[in-house]
Amino acid sequence: MNYSTPSLRVALYARYSSDLQQQSSIEDQLRLCRAYAAREGWEVVAEFSDAATSGASLMRPGIKQLQGATEMGAFDVVLTEALDRLSRNQADIARLHQTLNFHDVQIVTLSEGAVNEMHIGLKGTMNAMLLKDLGEKTHRGLSGRILKGKSAGGISYGYRPDREVLGDGTLSTGDLRIEAGEADIIRRIFHDYAEGHSPREIAARLNRQNVPGPKRGQGCGNWNPSTINGNVKRGTGVLNNELYIGRRVWNRQHFIKDPATGKRQARMNPPEQWITVDVPELQIVDQDLWEAVKARQESVREALNPTGARNTRRRTEEARRPTYLLSGLLRCAECGASYTLINKTRYGCAASRNKGDAVCTNRTTIRRDAVEERVLSGLRHRLLTPELVEVYVAEYKSAYKEVTDTAGATRKAATTALAGIEKKIAGLMAAIEDGLYTPMMKEKLLDLEQRKLEQQQILEAAELAPTPPMTPEVAERFKTQVNNLTTTLNDPDLKTRSTEALRGLISSVRMEPDGSAPGGHRMLLEGDLAGILACGSAQMTKPPRFAGAWSETLVAGAGFEPATFRL
Known part of the structure; x- marks a missing residue:
């Protein structure tokens, strides 16, 4: 391919990582690429970008759009600042290069020029090593922050960042303070559970009283039984958060990315790798109340499992198949939540049952066999026209x-x-x-x-x-x-x-x-x-x-x- 040919069509790609750069970096990268294309006499026909996105995976909107346009034959060259803007994963960058090469599209970067197999091998290896090194350095740095009594990221319900102006004019990071209103809600949850109320009852009451719950991403902040009960082994959920008794536990788990989906999955670390630091200034729940809650959780587990046979929970990807014909397919027309089995024989709205009337007032239930028979009867009737x-x-x-x-x-x-x-x-x-x-x-x-x-x-x-x-x-x-x-x-x-x-x-x-x-x-x-x-x-x-x-x-x-x- 002659890269001095003026008729070449070029697509630009830019990316920045949230932990390293800022939004203006996208425009800076595109501006430099436009200037390069102009000098070469190339026609810029498309621009793609991914903002605040890691280069460890190809599961990004911008790069997916670029791949789709490649298959349509929309351009001849992909121009980017450096090879690691496309991906830092060695296998991903090799696969992307192979795909583009199949469609007769060349990768050109401002740093390396025209990219060939040697660049893919050497640069891919270097980027993979860089990712691993960054991960180890980040983990080492976060563990140092924990040992100093500071937060390593993420703010639990009941706390707010506590920042002070330092001598150089910057703000301190990693310090938390108790949010009084939320702390009262936490103590109330602990008291209610210790007195015998279930997480479902507690969540429904909080929703009914319009008490804002912990927000996750774009969530509405409604209370859910799982938000309260969580997972004892992983330390998740309000009732298992040891920070509420002034003890910060870090490194309980690590995350590994599924190469097929690009999604992270949690894996527990052995207890000897956990880091525990006392932070008494952040205590919200007294020790006696905490112990009462732990005792009740244990009694509930024993009641549900009287033989004492504790099977390890399966990983998400090993989950069993749906038990019944329509499991997971039924939806509440009023709130959109799933219809689930509320006992052995009847379906009902999960949101109404778990979150209370404040979220959904639909308390109507129906027999499972009646639902299945009506669906099959309807199909038979429709098909015999x-x-x-x-x-x-x-x-x-x-x-x-x-x-x-x-x-x-x-x-x-x-x-x-x-x-x-x-x-x-x-x-x-x-x-x-x-x-x-x-x-x-x-x-x-x-x-x-x-x-x-x-x-x-x-x-x-x-x-x-x-x-x-x-x-x-x-x-x-x-x-x-x-x-x-x-x-x-x-x-x-x-x-x-x-x-x-x-x-x-x-x-x-x-x-x-x-x-x-x-x-x-x-x-x-x-x-x-x-x-x-x-x-x-x-x-x-x-x-x-x-x-x-x-x-x-x-x-x-x-x-x-x-x-x-x-x-």
Whole structure:
């Protein structure tokens, strides 16, 4: 590629990290890149950027937009300040370079010039080492702050930053002070729990009284039982925060990034790596009240687990599959929260139950089996319309034609190959009869016999295509499969696969409280009807090539678009 060619289209990319730079850095990087492009006579056709984002991952909006535009052929060159602006991860930068190279797009940086494989290898290694070194230095620096009695980041509910003007005119960092109003709420939570109130009751009462809760990101600050109860081992939740008794515990856990999703996952550190520092000036809860809460937590755990068998909690990525057909799909029409099982048999609004009437007043419940039966009945009713029967018949015949056409081509290819193999075998046999036998000929003959057997098997399979069905037979098959939905979902051998397939076709079921409706609810089902018929077939595994399980192979056609209807 000739980089002095004036017609080259260039895309600019800039990024800054929140801990190292500031917002103006984006414009500074783009300004320098524009000047470089102008000197080269390139046309700037696009600009991408990521603000306050780490370079340790490609899970960034700007870089994703750049990759999408690359696939569209929008530019010839990506120009950035330095290679580490694109990524500091060695594997990511190598993959990005490979992708851009595949689309004939070159990376050029102000620091390295035109980037090649050598830059990727050396610079990628250096950036990976830099990331690791930064992490170790950051961890070392934070541990030093903790040992001095200062905060290492993050402010718990009940505290505010306490900053003073230093001699050089800057503000101090890492010091906290108690927020009196929030401290009263914390003590109240501890007292209520120690007296026997559940976290759900406490959260509902606080929400009812419009007491602002801890805000997380863009959260509304409502109280939730998990906010109060948290996780004892991880020290999360109001009732487990040791800072409230004047003890700061740091380095309980570390985070590791999932390479598939770019999301961080917490891992517990061994207790010997924890750093504990007394900070009595930050104590909010007295020791006796703390011990009373710990004693009640332990009694609750024993009551829930009388045998004492404590299984390690599974990691998030190892979570089990949904227990029931509609688990996780039901939504409250009034507040948007999930409908969850409030006991063994009934669904209800989770927000109303856990956060109280201040968040949602919907207290209506409904039996699980009634919800599932209405959903399946609604699907059966909708699918048995004459219009959908016609669509199914048309799709069935189309699928049949495609398969038979493929079978014909397969038979022809196998027949030709078989004839060629038999001709070679005959030639070898003739040579052996003429006395020209060698050890190599035996090996060749065995190979040809194996290839002959394989082609014969392919030919036999291709002959299994069934007789073309008549239209009435197809329509009857459609009705049978629709009516078999419930039976299939209750078959122990097929339940798991059938349930997963059907769940994939239902986006959500909105539960609207209505005293005049069955079960006190009207339901609005949203989802894609394509493929539902496969759930009604007893043959859930992928069938042999021409064995006749045609509903398994049908794709969505007209009339199978995403649907929304009331049940």
